[in-house]
Amino acid sequence: MIMSVTQLISKQIPGRACLGGEESHSLADASKARDDPHPSPLMQHHQEPLMNLSELNISDLITEYLHGPQLLCEAVAGMTKDEAVARPISGKWSTLEVVAHLADFEPVYADRMKRTLAENEPTLFGGDPDKFAARLAYHDRNLESELKLIDIVRQQMATILRTVPAADFERVGRHSEAGPLTLRTFLERITGHIPHHLPFIAEKRRALTETLSR
Ligand code: NI
Numbered sequence: 001m002i003m004s005v006t007q008l009i010s011k012q013i014p015g016r017a018c019l020g021g022e023e024s025h026s027l028a029d030a031s032k033a034r035d036d037p038h039p040s041p042l043m044q045h046h047q048e049p050l051m052n053l054s055e056l057n058i059s060d061l062i063t064e065y066l067h068g069p070q071l072l073c074e075a076v077a078g079m080t081k082d083e084a085v086a087r088p089i090s091g092k093w094s095t096l097e098v099v100a101h102l103a104d105f106e107p108v109y110a111d112r113m114k115r116t117l118a119e120n121e122p123t124l125f126g127g128d129p130d131k132f133a134a135r136l137a138y139h140d141r142n143l144e145s146e147l148k149l150i151d152i153v154r155q156q157m158a159t160i161l162r163t164v165p166a167a168d169f170e171r172v173g174r175h176s177e178a179g180p181l182t183l184r185t186f187l188e189r190i191t192g193h194i195p196h197h198l199p200f201i202a203e204k205r206r207a208l209t210e211t212l213s214r
Helices: 005-012 015-019 058-076 081-085 095-118 129-135 143-161 166-170 183-213
Strands: 172-175 179-182
Touching (some): 058 095, 058 183, 081 095, 095 129, 095 172, 095 183, 166 183, 172 183, 179 183
Antiparallel strands (some): 172 179
């Protein structure tokens, strides 16, 4: 039986107890994170999906899209709040900052896909991940809520995408920086987004373990 992400979250992350108390974490040193792992603007960073998503048929691509939240949940399972906000790799984001970044761009991409479907070549605006990370309280975010947000956005969007005729995946939205992009391209990019960031989370967890065992 495949567990839902909500079931996985409740099974693997013992909620607030695991995430620590009501500590607040200053983002005063957010400037250190500026170069991780994103060259700005966002679109440059997302042009090369790690997986060969371009070879998948639409149905399998939507399945991969739906599978992403589970991968992310597994990647952060069991982390304490202190571990989630640690920046063990110099100059790079914390795990919570990565998860908050992923969560922030889920509704952005869903909105791009919705507009591309509903409107005639809509203009779509880019966003600078580093500005979001510096100003949007990433270390005050709740890891579990961020995971749930990603999952629920993808469930809603997948429900829509499953009804879309194949030809409509060639509909175009006009990105303010990257120019015209198809619905299929938006879906490939957001599907590749979580897998892109997973090695960075694993790298942080390894570094945390090494620090502890020293
Ligand atoms: Ni990213």
